[in-house]
Amino acid sequence: xxxxxxxxxxxxxxxxxxxxxxxxxxxxxxxxxxxxxxxxxxxxxxxxxxxxxxxxxxxxxxxxxxxxxxxxxxxxxxxxxxxxxxxxxxxxxxxxxxxxxxxxxxxxxxxxxxxxxxxxxxxxxxxxxxxxxxxxxxxxxxxxxxxxxxxxxxxxxxxxxxxxxxxxxxxxxxxxxxxxxxxxxxxxxxxxxxxxxxxxxxxxxxxxxxxxxxxxxxxxxxxxxxxxxxxxxxxxxxxxxxxxxxxxxxxxxxxxxxxxxxxxxxxxxxxxxxxxxxxxxxxxxxxxxxxxxxxxxxxxxxxxxxxxxxxxxxxxxxxxxxxxxxxxxxxxxxxxxxxxxxxxxxxxxxxxxxxxxxxxxxxxxxxxxxxxxxxxxxxxxxxxxxxxxxxxxxxxxxxxxxxxxxxxxxxxxxxxxxxxxxxxxxxxxxxxxxxxxxxxxxxxxxxxxxxxxxxxxxxxxxxxxxxxxxxxxxxxxxxxxxxxxxxxxxxxxxxxxxxxxxxxxxxxxxxxxxxxxxxxxxxxxxxxxxxxxxxxxxxxxxxxxxxxxxxxxxxxxxxxxxxxxxxxxxxxxxxxxxxxxxxxxxxxxxxxxxxxxxxxxxxxxxxxxxxxxxxxxxxxxxxxxxxxxxxxxxxxxxxxxxxxxxxxxxxxxxxxxxxxxxxxxxxxxxx
Amino acid sequence: xxxxxxxxxxxxxxxxxxxxxxxxxxxxxxxxxxxxxxxxxxxxxxxxxxxxxxxxxxxxxxxxxxxxxxxxxxxxxxxxxxxxxxxxxxxxxxxxxxxxxxxxxxxxxxxxxxxxxxxxxxxxxxxxxxxxxxxxxxxxxxxxxxxxxxxxxxxxxxxxxxxxxxxxxxxxxxxxxxx
Amino acid sequence: xxxxxxxxxxxxxxxxxxxxxxxxxxxxxxxxxxxxxxxxxxxxxxxxxxxxxxxxxxxxxxxxxxxxxxxxxxxxxxxxxxxxxxxxxxxxxxxxxxx
Numbered sequence: 001x002x003x004x005x006x007x008x009x010x011x012x013x014x015x016x017x018x019x020x021x022x023x024x025x026x027x028x029x030x031x032x033x034x035x036x037x038x039x040x041x042x043x044x045x046x047x048x049x050x051x052x053x054x055x056x057x058x059x060x061x062x063x064x065x066x067x068x069x070x071x072x073x074x075x076x077x078x079x080x081x082x083x084x085x086x087x088x089x090x091x092x093x094x095x096x097x098x099x100x101x102x103x104x105x106x107x108x109x110x111x112x113x114x115x116x117x118x119x120x121x122x123x124x125x126x127x128x129x130x131x132x133x134x135x136x137x138x139x140x141x142x143x144x145x146x147x148x149x150x151x152x153x154x155x156x157x158x159x160x161x162x163x164x165x166x167x168x169x170x171x172x173x174x175x176x177x178x179x180x181x182x183x184x185x186x187x188x189x190x191x192x193x194x195x196x197x198x199x200x201x202x203x204x205x206x207x208x209x210x211x212x213x214x215x216x217x218x219x220x221x222x223x224x225x226x227x228x229x230x231x232x233x234x235x236x237x238x239x240x241x242x243x244x245x246x247x248x249x250x251x252x253x254x255x256x257x258x259x260x261x262x263x264x265x266x267x268x269x270x271x272x273x274x275x276x277x278x279x280x281x282x283x284x285x286x287x288x289x290x291x292x293x294x295x296x297x298x299x300x301x302x303x304x305x306x307x308x309x310x311x312x313x314x315x316x317x318x319x320x321x322x323x324x325x326x327x328x329x330x331x332x333x334x335x336x337x338x339x340x341x342x343x344x345x346x347x348x349x350x351x352x353x354x355x356x357x358x359x360x361x362x363x364x365x366x367x368x369x370x371x372x373x374x375x376x377x378x379x380x381x382x383x384x385x386x387x388x389x390x391x392x393x394x395x396x397x398x399x400x401x402x403x404x405x406x407x408x409x410x411x412x413x414x415x416x417x418x419x420x421x422x423x424x425x426x427x428x429x430x431x432x433x434x435x436x437x438x439x440x441x442x443x444x445x446x447x448x449x450x451x452x453x454x455x456x457x458x459x460x461x462x463x464x465x466x467x468x469x470x471x472x473x474x475x476x477x478x479x480x481x482x483x484x485x486x487x488x489x490x491x492x493x494x495x496x497x498x499x500x501x502x503x504x505x506x507x508x509x510x511x512x513x514x515x516x517x518x519x520x521x522x523x524x525x526x527x528x529x530x531x532x533x534x535x536x537x538x539x540x541x542x543x544x545x546x547x548x549x550x551x552x553x554x555x556x557x558x559x560x561x562x563x564x565x566x567x568x569x570x571x572x573x574x575x576x577x578x579x580x581x582x583x584x585x586x587x588x589x590x591x592x593x594x595x596x597x598x599x600x601x602x603x604x605x606x607x608x609x610x611x612x613x614x615x616x617x618x619x620x621x622x623x624x625x626x627x628x629x630x631x632x633x634x635x636x637x638x639x640x641x642x643x644x645x646x647x648x649x650x651x652x653x654x655x656x657x658x659x660x661x662x663x664x665x666x667x668x669x670x671x
Numbered sequence: 672x673x674x675x676x677x678x679x680x681x682x683x684x685x686x687x688x689x690x691x692x693x694x695x696x697x698x699x700x701x702x703x704x705x706x707x708x709x710x711x712x713x714x715x716x717x718x719x720x721x722x723x724x725x726x727x728x729x730x731x732x733x734x735x736x737x738x739x740x741x742x743x744x745x746x747x748x749x750x751x752x753x754x755x756x757x758x759x760x761x762x763x764x765x766x767x768x769x770x771x772x773x774x775x776x777x778x779x780x781x782x783x784x785x786x787x788x789x790x791x792x793x794x795x796x797x798x799x800x801x802x803x804x805x806x807x808x809x810x811x812x813x814x815x816x817x818x819x820x821x822x823x824x825x826x827x828x829x830x831x832x833x834x835x836x837x838x839x840x841x842x843x844x845x846x847x848x849x850x
Numbered sequence: 851x852x853x854x855x856x857x858x859x860x861x862x863x864x865x866x867x868x869x870x871x872x873x874x875x876x877x878x879x880x881x882x883x884x885x886x887x888x889x890x891x892x893x894x895x896x897x898x899x900x901x902x903x904x905x906x907x908x909x910x911x912x913x914x915x916x917x918x919x920x921x922x923x924x925x926x927x928x929x930x931x932x933x934x935x936x937x938x939x940x941x942x943x944x945x946x947x948x949x
Contacts, residue, residue, distance in 0.1 A: 648944070650876060657872060663774075665778060674854055676851070694880075694883065695870075713890055724909050728918055742930045747933055758876050783861065790853075810865065810916075827927050
């Protein structure tokens with residue numbers, strides 16, 4: 001490997017880390033924080049792009065030393081980074097999303113006095129994720145993993161003055177932490193069994209013993225941690241609550257980092273994961289339950305941001321299910337492809353919803369109803385996002401989902417195991433459900449109240465058919481709709497922004513709230529990538545063969561259309577056009593509470609707390625009692641002694657000599 | 672009873688009597704002077720026992736130096752002339768002192784007399800050369816150590832006398848009851 | 851030729867007198883005199899015992915010399931302490947409660 005690649009690899013991790021540390025020093029100065037954070041993200045993206053180029057063009061792949069091996073006797077711990085095709089493309093995707101979010105945050109948290117702290121934390125979060133992605137060593141993976149866990153706590157709890165935000169942050173932290181217990185145990189088993197923490201060496205060692213019980217145990221332990229980080233059942237409930245954080249934090253956690261980290265670690269360990277059928281079956285069951293359950297819950301949410309959160313859970317489950325079913329020959333390609341496309345369209349959806357929620361001041365379905373009617377510049381980004389999420393061809397979401405289905409199909413045809421059927425059926429159902437909640441959300445966003453309907457009859461025709469949003473519109477609209485005169489926007493630290501700013505036309509008659517050019521750019525780029533992202537299969541960037549199982553694609557498309565038509569039919573014309581209102585208000589509330597998963601957590605946690613209370617009582621009343629007892633006894637002795645004390649030396653001399661005499665008498669008589 | 676017995680008995684009697692007087696007299700200065708007598712006659716006892724070097728050193732160090740120091744101390748602490756019964760402690764304490772003194776005497780006598788009381792010793796005279804040989808031969812290291820001890824005592828005495836006389840927190844004024 | 855009970859009796863009397871002096875006196879200098887008497891009884895015992903046995907190392911007399919030296923050092927420090935005490939308290943009465 002050339003020196004340049006080595007340095008670029010280290011730079012990818014170091015740049016956001018340095019940016020976060022520097023950002024802390026200037027946290028009180030908005031402009032400096034923004035420049036530092038954006039610079040860090042740009043440097044990361046450039047270095048990541050170079051890595052991607054070097055890996056594919058020069059076929060450079062291998063390990064990069066970091067701080068040198070730790071001398072740990074029999075356990076080898078080289079602490080290497082690992083650059084290969086898998087990590088390079090994910091680094092690139094994380095870089096894009098990270099930069100987009102940094103630019104968007106600058107606008108979103110415009111009036112927030114803790115912007116500097118937030119953006120610094122985002123940088124650190126990115127550093128953690130990139131460390132996980134580039135890690136060639138289980139210890140580095142764990143370090144990045146924990147850094148992300150901690151940063152997610154800080155980001156979700158950003159509005160720490162709100163009780164609900166601090167509760168959500170604590171919940172996210174505790175749930176993932178609890179799940180991480182098993183994750184760490186799994187890592188220890190893997191490392192100690194192979195005598196090394198280097199991932200490639202370790203996989204080579206374990207590959208020699210397929211079907212080993214110990215390997216299965218280690219992988220199941222890992223699955224627990226991954227389920228925690230990726231918000232899979234039964235650890236899923238922290239993610240919807242994490243919506244308490246600012247929208248950029250949600251976008252970051254949901255799109256390319258944190259929840260995707262679980263998928264990535266499993267994809268990295270895929271060569272040994274594929275050896276254990278029990279672990280794969282468990283993963284398939286977990287993901288099947290999660291993807292269907294979360295999709296159903298998403299449909300009933302009264303808050304569109306929480307709808308997106310549940311959709312993330314469901315989508316991550318699809319991603320992981322690809323790993324559960326993919327045969328050895330297929331590899332982790334479908335999962336990574338899904339990870340990439342999901343990163344793009346989910347970041348897009350979150351940023352766009354965040355944008356809209358600022359304009360209408362709220363994220364509930366009622367507040368957002370008819371939002372894109374009044375704020376037309378959001379119509380295309382949101383439309384693209386929901387189409388990609390639903391998996392409508394030819395968007396990125398569609399391509400990725402077809403590959404997951406293809407992997408399940410391969411599994412059934414090659415191995416014929418139950419795992420393949422479980423995933424196939426579950427993904428098939430989730431296609432319907434995903435399309436349903438996407439349609440519902442879109443109908444709410446485009447709904448017109450009764451009087452508006454009269455005046456905008458023509459517009460209704462256009463709004464009815466969501467597929468009307470064609471590729472051409474997508475290319476033209478984000479640049480030409482809404483917005484502000486370029487000169488009223490503050491100068492952005494990014495030179496890339498200025499290039500695109502020339503395309504921005506002002507439409508002041510809409511009277512929309514200001515949005516920063518950089519934020520607009522972020523959304524535009526993400527929308528573009530969501531549309532054309534599927535083309536990645538024709539490049540060598542992802543390890544998949546460019547083929548689509550046509551009957552699967554066709555049938556899923558039919559399912560999507562049927563689901564769309566069904567929801568259209570169900571949606572009432574009155575109110576806010578919410579199809580879920582057919583479920584009844586009581587059930588809506590149940591859905592909002594995530595079917596009471598939080599209550600289960602609280603019930604479980606309260607048992608632990610009760611046990612802790614007992615320990616505390618025992619500690620205070622029993623163990624501390626001895627300690628306090630010595631204090632009491634010592635004080636009593638002291639007080640008594642002080643009373644006996646005459647402070648007269650001559651009387652002490654009497655006692656001294658009496659003592660000597662007694663000792664002498666005793667000594668002589670007993671001799 | 673030999674002549675040495677009689678001699679030792681006479682000198683020892685003076686020693687014992689002056690020692691008892693030294694601890695019982697009401698005159699402070701007399702106490703110091705009786706101490707001189709007791710220590711001086713003790714030197715005589717050493718002489719009778721055949722330890723002429725020890726006797727000499729006893730005279731030089733004790734009678735010559737220590738007692739002078741004690742007298743100085745009495746003078747410097749403004750010891751009153753004449754009888755001063757307030758320098759003895761209370762009656763109860765004096766009775767306790769008598770009991771303890773009797774106890775100490777009885778204990779020592781009970782141990783030493785049955786064990787050694789019947790023996791007879793022959794005084795060795797002209798033994799100084801042998802003592803000197805042993806002192807600078809077998810005992811030379813303890814001897815050197817003693818010189819260090821003396822140096823330390825000197826420094827300690829200096830340090831103590833140079834201590835600040837009244838600390839700021841001391842509540843006691845320079846009230847003198849003895850004048 | 852001396853019967854041994856004579857010096858031993860003197861040792862006992864001196865030690866007893868010293869112990870009495872230590873307790874029955876209030877003046878610190880007088881207490882010191884009692885201490886000196888006890889030390890001298892020990893010295894006498896050393897010398898006596900040194901004469902009894904075949905004492906080739908002359909332990910009795912040598913240790914007596916050492917003890918006299920130590921006593922000199924002790925009395926030097928003790929008197930310095932007494933003087934310091936007098937300067938601080940104005941008296942050296944050991945029956946008075948200390949500050």
